[in-house]
Amino acid sequence: MTENSDYFFWNLKEIYPNFMKPAAIDADIWAEMLEPYSKENIYKALKDYRRSEKGAFPPLPAQFKDFLYPYSETKKPSLPFSPPSYLMDEDVKAGRCRHFFPTYVSAVNYILDVKLKDVLGMEEYAKYPDYGARFKKSVELCLFADFDKVLDYVYEKRL
Secondary structure: OHHHHHHHHHOOOOOOOOOOOOOHHHHHHHHHHHOOOHHHHHHHHHHHHHOOOHOOOOOHHHHHHHHHHHOOOOOOOOOOOOOHHHHHHHHHHHOOOOOOHHHHHHHHHHHHHHHHHHHHHHHHHOOOHHHHHHHHHHHOOOOOOOHHHHHHHHHHHHH
């Protein structure tokens, strides 16, 4: 049992007076599942569960996981500090690096300045004024999917 699971069970007992402490294995499952969440987010998820159709009965771990998900506090991996360096390092690791670093810089800039502008249009593109925001949006739009072709194009055109 952990502090989070104790808090969760206490709240369940308040909502569902007939709720009884689960068996040891179930308590371990709950403790592991609730561990990464704050008490505040556990409470919010419990309120969401209670409001739902399923809320008439105490939740099972598998049911409650869906209600916790929006409150996930795990950090998503951040975007690389230097996209050209990151992309070149990945190509080196994979044994497919055929260009020097300046070509990677030019290819990333081409995607951020030309391809992104083509996809979004000038007005929408203006909403992404800095390098990081443009890079993030380009990744979301999968504009780096054909990065090898962009590298070759930039190299041939000497952009």
